[in-house]
Amino acid sequence: MLDIRSPRTKILFVLIIINQLVACTLVPGQHMRSFSTQSSVKMPITEDNESILKRLNIQTINAQLIIDLENEFKKRGLDPNNVANHYFDYRIGSRTVKGIPDKKSYSQYRVGARDVLNITVWGHPELTIPAGEFRSAETAGNIVGEDGTFFYPFVGIVQAAGRTVEEIREELTRKLSRYIEKVQLDVRVAGYRSQRVYVVGEVAQPGVLLVKDIPLTVLEAINNSGGVNSAADLRNITLTRDDKSYSINLLSLYERGDITQNVLLQHGDILNIPDNQLNKVFVLGETAMGRGFGVRPRSVVMNKARMTLTEALAEGGGMDQEVADAARVFVFRTGLGKSEVFHLDAKSPDALILAERFQLQPRDVVYVDRVEGIRWNQIIAQITPTVQLLNIFDGSLNVQPFRTIPP
Numbered sequence: 001m002l003d004i005r006s007p008r009t010k011i012l013f014v015l016i017i018i019n020q021l022v023a024c025t026l027v028p029g030q031h032m033r034s035f036s037t038q039s040s041v042k043m044p045i046t047e048d049n050e051s052i053l054k055r056l057n058i059q060t061i062n063a064q065l066i067i068d069l070e071n072e073f074k075k076r077g078l079d080p081n082n083v084a085n086h087y088f089d090y091r092i093g094s095r096t097v098k099g100i101p102d103k104k105s106y107s108q109y110r111v112g113a114r115d116v117l118n119i120t121v122w123g124h125p126e127l128t129i130p131a132g133e134f135r136s137a138e139t140a141g142n143i144v145g146e147d148g149t150f151f152y153p154f155v156g157i158v159q160a161a162g163r164t165v166e167e168i169r170e171e172l173t174r175k176l177s178r179y180i181e182k183v184q185l186d187v188r189v190a191g192y193r194s195q196r197v198y199v200v201g202e203v204a205q206p207g208v209l210l211v212k213d214i215p216l217t218v219l220e221a222i223n224n225s226g227g228v229n230s231a232a233d234l235r236n237i238t239l240t241r242d243d244k245s246y247s248i249n250l251l252s253l254y255e256r257g258d259i260t261q262n263v264l265l266q267h268g269d270i271l272n273i274p275d276n277q278l279n280k281v282f283v284l285g286e287t288a289m290g291r292g293f294g295v296r297p298r299s300v301v302m303n304k305a306r307m308t309l310t311e312a313l314a315e316g317g318g319m320d321q322e323v324a325d326a327a328r329v330f331v332f333r334t335g336l337g338k339s340e341v342f343h344l345d346a347k348s349p350d351a352l353i354l355a356e357r358f359q360l361q362p363r364d365v366v367y368v369d370r371v372e373g374i375r376w377n378q379i380i381a382q383i384t385p386t387v388q389l390l391n392i393f394d395g396s397l398n399v400q401p402f403r404t405i406p407p
Contacts (some may be wrong), residue, residue, distance in 0.1 A: 036058065038057055039341050056339055066357045118141045194267075195267035203273055204226025204227055218271065235249050239270070283316030286319065287320055288316075308358060309355035325370060329344040331366055
């Protein structure tokens with residue numbers, strides 16, 4: 001019969017506790033299983049057009065993997081298939097058309113309702129400035145009504161909406177020639193009020209821009225709004241026109257000179273410059289960031305949706321040289337519905353050359369694992385109070401590995 005009061009039984013009891021703690025991984029913090037080649041959790045993946053649950057293979061970051069990834073994703077370029085150009089839509093569930101709307105050639109400005117016309121008839125000031133010579137052209141001009149027409153002496157009602165100033169001039173000249181010999185007449189728009197574009201999001205001065213006789217493009221609209229803020233996501237500018245939304249890559253215009261992205265705007269367009277808060281990576285685990293401040297995990301915003309693994313580790317303060325296992329650096333990826341796990345053995349510092357070529361994607365998680373010996377010390381730290389508690393009730397239990405060594 002087992003005597004539960006004997007020292008041997010108590011020692012056995014302590015060893016069972018240690019075994020259970022190790023088996024159940026009741027250790028503070030997170031860690032990856034040693035020598036694991038697959039993830040410990042199953043993820044939904046698509047195979048043969050069917051969604052299944054499967055553990056992910058842990059891919060080793062080596063030279064061949066770098067070559068394969070660069071060829072597949074073109075991460076250093078501005079290619080439209082770059083994953084950073086799609087992640088915005090994937091995360092917010094939008095349905096933007098990748099690319100620009102059908103290109104339309106620039107045409108002359110066409111007058112609309114609420115525009116103000118300035119009509120000059122040479123030699124006839126009573127027709128030119130009927131309201132007084134000291135009033136501005138916009139104040140004294142002819143306002144186009146909501147029905148698209150305006151009234152002019154000796155001519156009557158003139159249809160203006162949808163017509164160019166040349167077409168309006170031709171009609172006025174023809175009708176006034178009945179009363180005036182050799183009519184010399186000019187028509188121009190003194191106040192542009194009928195057509196407008198809306199600029200919202202990460203610009204210095206969001207608001208309404210009026211469309212005038214000079215073509216208004218995406219780049220001009222942004223510049224007229226004070227330029228973009230530092231938090232703007234230049235890869236995923238959204239242009240909403242009619243019932244469709246288009247994705248414009250302004251970074252491609254800036255860095256590649258892709259002028260097709262500089263779309264000509266038209267009345268009713270909404271230009272949205274989103275922020276880059278979706279373009280983040282998360283640095284977790286045993287990094288030096290926050291040592292002594294209690295803030296180790298960190299999210300890092302990717303500059304122009306570009307960041308390498310080396311940059312992410314540096315932004316996180318680097319690996320903690322006291323507790324981090326440099327041989328166990330992991331990258332967890334779930335972007336665009338495709339989950340992957342990568343492993344970097346950075347025990348030798350020159351492995352960071354590979355890390356510098358490994359391009360991260362938005363929402364990647366970089367995790368630096370803890371060295372095995374540190375976790376064992378954590379187990380000992382958890383067991384020690386239990387042993388000390390048992391010694392309080394029965395001083396006969398003196399387990400040597402846990403005994404406090406006097407100074």
